Amino acid sequence: MSMAMMDVLCSKITIGNADPSNPMKITNGIEITEVHRLEINESYKKLIGTAKVSFPKGTVCRSTIIGTITLEGKDASRITTEVMHDGVIIEKRSTQQLLDETTFKVGQRINIKLGYNGILKNMFDGYITGYNSDSMLEIQCENMAYKLKLKQAPHFETPVKGTTVNEVLEGKYNILKDTGFKIHSDTKKCEIHIGKVKVTDNFTVADILSEWSKYKVYCFLKYDANDEGDMPAIAVGRPYSSSKAQPVFPEDESTGPYRIIFNEHVAQSDLKIVKTDPKFLAVTGKALGTDEKFFEVTIRLNPEYDPTVTGSKQYQTVNATQISKKTHKVTGNTTAAGAATKTKVDLSTYTIAPYMSPHIGITSDQLVEETTEYFRNYNLNGITGNVTIFGDFGLPPAVQVELADNRNPSKNGVYLVEEVTTNFGIGGYRQILKIPYKLKST
Structure with missing residues (x-):
């Protein structure tokens, strides 16, 4: 008779002070290996990821005190020694203590590793932003981008025609200077154009990067494959392009696709x-004009389109807006319904898909062309909802997953993960994946 192996949940939470020379290194830290409940929430649409960790009162933590070697009057079983490179012998003494409200401090560094059977994966690095001690000890945390909330952005103004992400972050305007962050290597290879940027008030670097998400330019943290152990880099997802119906993100060996088999990896769907x-x-479709104002057009299929009739148009433009009230230039072409009369076509029974042009200062006709191309490439058979998987993969957002469901093959395909909620504790180890974009069917 054979018995199935039992997977044992494992966690290691380290809390301490950030090393001034390397914020990724935690000094004078304590280690906690038991936790009641832990939740990590990260999305490529949000620069700041969060974590909440709750511990039962009476939880034991362990710390290591380093000092000179003195064994007299101490339990030698708890003391180890190490010879440093310069020949000096140091003492490492392990101690244990109970957690209470005095254990944590706002601004301390935290690192969270999770896994099964002693195999741990790094899942969160950040800072403690708050804590409480009611029936449980609970701490609230933000990821390493918390540091960007403490860095004042310089005042600057880019040309009217706009600039690029690289110029703002590390180039001419260099808002990442002295933050410890840099642009992800794959993002740096791309010329991601953004509109005019004007900083004349008291904004932090985090304020600027978070504001870009309104224009479908998503900034998030991603570890660069070439810099293991260093600070995470600023990765940027390009907005929807005229040839793709989903955002485009940096890709390397860590982005997948990860094959998720429903009868093995899925806990709930x-x-x-x-x-x-x-x-x-x-x-x-929406675009930013040269007057720094947005204008838009809406494309739908022409209900009277007949491919056998010469000159019959497959798509039509409706509900266009004006570029500027001052100039009264209509954004749509001359056949755009409602552009001049301001009469709106009722689209309440339609499925409306948004498109944001990555090009600044384009004409209305160019926006119509881009939006029409986006329509042609739009995936009409997609998925709504979430899938909950076990913690086998330990996935971050902006990776690709390949769903494989033999019972319902219509789900099968490669998807882009928008948001990941990681839950760990007495309820097990689960990750809830939000996957709204189907990249391809399999």
């Missing part, structure tokens, strides 16, 4: 297949 009738799909 509320995924639903959404089939959209292309006749009732509309795409609203």
Whole structure:
């Protein structure tokens, strides 16, 4: 008779002070290996990831005190020695203590490693931002981007035509100077254009990077494969392009796709297949004009399109807005319904997909072309909902997963992970994945 192996949950939480010369290194730290509940929430749409950790009162933590070698009057079983490179012998003494409200301090560094059977994976690095001690000891944390909330951004103004992410972060304007962060190597290879940036008030670096998400330029933390153990880098997801129906992100060997087999890796699923009738799909494209104001057009299929008739147009433009009230220039072409009269077509029964042009100062006709191309490439059969997997992979956001479901093969395909919520504790180890973008079917 054979018995299945039992997977044992393991965690290692280290809390202490950040080394001034290397914030990734924690000094004078304590180690905690038991936790009641832990939740980590990260998304490529948010620069600041968060974590909440709760401990039962009476939890034991362990610390290591380093000093000169003196064994007299001490329990030698708890003392180890180490010979340093310069020949000096130091003493390492392990101590234990109970957690209480005096154990933690706001601003301390925290590192969280999770796994099974003693194999741990680094899941979170950040700082403690708050704590309470009610029935449980609970600490609230933010990831390493917390440091960018403490860095004042310089005042500067870019040209009207706009600039690039590289110029703002590390180039001419260099807002990452003295922050310890740098641009992710794959992001640095791309010329990601953004509109005019004007900083004349008291903004932090985090304020600027978070503001870009409104324009579909997503900044998030990602460890560079070439810099293991260093600070995470600033990765930037390019906005929707005219040839792709989803954001584009830096890719390396860590981005997958990770193959998720439903009957092995999935704990729970509320995924639903959404089939959209292309006749009732509309795409609203938005762009930033040279007057620093947004204008938009909406594209839908022409209900009277006949491919056998010469000159019949497959797509039509509706609900266009004006570029500027001062100039009264209409953004749509001359056939754009509602552009001049301000009459809006009722699209309440349509599925509306958003599109953001990555190009600054384009004309209305160019926006129509980009939005139409996006319509052609839009994935009409996607997925809504989330999938909850076991902690086998320990996934971050902005990676790709390949779903494999033999019972419902319509779900099968490669998807982009937008958000990951990691839960660990007495309920087990789970990750809830939000996967709204299907990259391809398999």
